[in-house]
Amino acid sequence: MGMxxxxxxKTTNVARVLISLEEVxxxxxxxxxxxxxxxxxxxAHLIRNPFGQVPAFQDDDVMLFESRAISRxxxxxxxxxxxxxxxxxxxxxxxxxxxxxxxxxxxxxSSICYNVIVKPMHGxxxxxEVVDTNLEKLKKVLEVYEARLSQCKYLAGDFISFxxxxxxxxxxxxxxxxxxxxxxxxxxxxxxxxxxxxxxxIKKVFDIMSA
Amino acid sequence: MxxxxxxxxxxxxxxARVIVCLEEVxxxxxxxxxxxxxxxxxxPAHLARNPFGLIPAFEDDxxxxxxxxTISKxxxxxxxxxxxxxxLRENxxxxxxxxxxxxxxxxxxxxxxxxxxxxNAFVLPKIGGTxxxKLIDTNLEKLKKVLEVYEAQLSKTKYLAGNFISLADLSHFPATYYFMATPYxxxxxxxxxxxxxxxxxxxxxxxxxxxAGMFPVA
Numbered sequence: 001m002g003m004x005x006x007x008x009x010k011t012t013n014v015a016r017v018l019i020s021l022e023e024v025x026x027x028x029x030x031x032x033x034x035x036x037x038x039x040x041x042x043x044a045h046l047i048r049n050p051f052g053q054v055p056a057f058q059d060d061d062v063m064l065f066e067s068r069a070i071s072r073x074x075x076x077x078x079x080x081x082x083x084x085x086x087x088x089x090x091x092x093x094x095x096x097x098x099x100x101x102x103x104x105x106x107x108x109x110s111s112i113c114y115n116v117i118v119k120p121m122h123g124x125x126x127x128x129e130v131v132d133t134n135l136e137k138l139k140k141v142l143e144v145y146e147a148r149l150s151q152c153k154y155l156a157g158d159f160i161s162f163x164x165x166x167x168x169x170x171x172x173x174x175x176x177x178x179x180x181x182x183x184x185x186x187x188x189x190x191x192x193x194x195x196x197x198x199x200x201x202i203k204k205v206f207d208i209m210s211a
Numbered sequence: 212m213x214x215x216x217x218x219x220x221x222x223x224x225x226x227a228r229v230i231v232c233l234e235e236v237x238x239x240x241x242x243x244x245x246x247x248x249x250x251x252x253x254x255p256a257h258l259a260r261n262p263f264g265l266i267p268a269f270e271d272d273x274x275x276x277x278x279x280x281t282i283s284k285x286x287x288x289x290x291x292x293x294x295x296x297x298x299l300r301e302n303x304x305x306x307x308x309x310x311x312x313x314x315x316x317x318x319x320x321x322x323x324x325x326x327x328x329x330x331n332a333f334v335l336p337k338i339g340g341t342x343x344x345k346l347i348d349t350n351l352e353k354l355k356k357v358l359e360v361y362e363a364q365l366s367k368t369k370y371l372a373g374n375f376i377s378l379a380d381l382s383h384f385p386a387t388y389y390f391m392a393t394p395y396x397x398x399x400x401x402x403x404x405x406x407x408x409x410x411x412x413x414x415x416x417x418x419x420x421x422x423a424g425m426f427p428v429a
């Protein structure tokens with residue numbers, strides 16, 4: 001039985017898991033979860049993710065949720081070097097920037113994307129004040145990233161890692177909006193993003209997300 | 212080789228998380244205060260350690276890192292021995308991932324709620340401020356749903372990641388410790404397995420040591 005990812009490929013947290021799967025070249029299936037019919041609240045899904053969210057993941061009898069934990073499982077199982085777990089200091093630097101991705105970057109970035117992409121799709125009005133507030137927060141975060149990426153090529157050091165790739169799904173959507181131009185003020189961040197986009201796994205996941 | 216340094220104040224919940232792990236492994240460490248009142252967290256010296264101007268920051272020889280859960284993992288990896296509990300389970304793929312999963316649950320679902328309840332209902336009044344009651348009430352409602360999930364898990368396993376204690380359990384200590392000093396502590400009475408889990412955790416010497424550096428709760 002191959003690995004299964006439960007959720008929709010357009011969802012950022014689901015796409016995060018797909019990146020790791022593509023990086024290691026694993027075989028997997030995506031099993032859709034239909035939010036419109038409340039499938040995420042069904043007993044069957046709650047067994048896989050007790051918070052009723054996506055993704056959920058199964059590999060034989062191992063059942064997991066939380067996209068970054070699932071990603072770590074996949075990368076460890078296939079002995080990828082993206083976690084740098086053979087080097088205690090490098091592994092810590094990877095962990096730092098995964099925590100930063102969740103704790104600092106993800107909230108303003110995904111809030112902007114939700115407001116300017118998802119809301120219009122549902123015919124809801126965009127709250128420009130929320131967008132502006134989050135844009136200011138994002139700029140402060142990008143200042144830190146610019147300084148960091150002026151010192152080293154990638155976030156955890158001169159090696160690409162899961163920390164960099166964890167930023168991809170949200171940034172993919174941000175780059176589809178008018179706020180893509182914000183990155184022009186942070187040339188090292190922009191160059192970092194462009195380097196990440198050349199990776200075959202990332203191109204593949206972009207194709208999957210946009211299908 | 213120097214002593215490990217934790218930059219911050221032991222009373223702060225995020226700093227206490229790291230101190231728990233240092234106490235677990237019995238490492239030598241020093242807490243170097245960061246004075247928020249005089250803006251020390253915004254000085255170039257501190258920003259070089261934590262570019263977001265937050266605490267804790269951490270130094271071990273030439274390694275400088277921040278983010279309390281990352282620091283905790285580093286300490287536990289460096290000092291893993293047969294004398295201490297294996298709090299990360301890194302020799303087992305499934306177990307180590309379950310630890311990561313529940314650590315993410317703590318960081319994403321539990322701590323954002325309990326930290327703010329504790330900060331507003333306990334810490335702020337201690338330092339002469341007034342808490343946001345609306346935020347407390349909103350978070351309490353959300354917390355009930357989270358505790359339902361915890362109750363279900365802890366009815367199946369003794370600890371969160373399995374029948375073994377791990378960093379995932381210990382990471383809950385700081386915010387929960389102060390939460391138990393708020394008027395809302397009895398919320399846990401509705402979740403008997405969660406309550407028992409917490410009371411069991413509090414018997415650990417490392418948590419008592421970390422508590423000694425925090426605001427008194429009695």
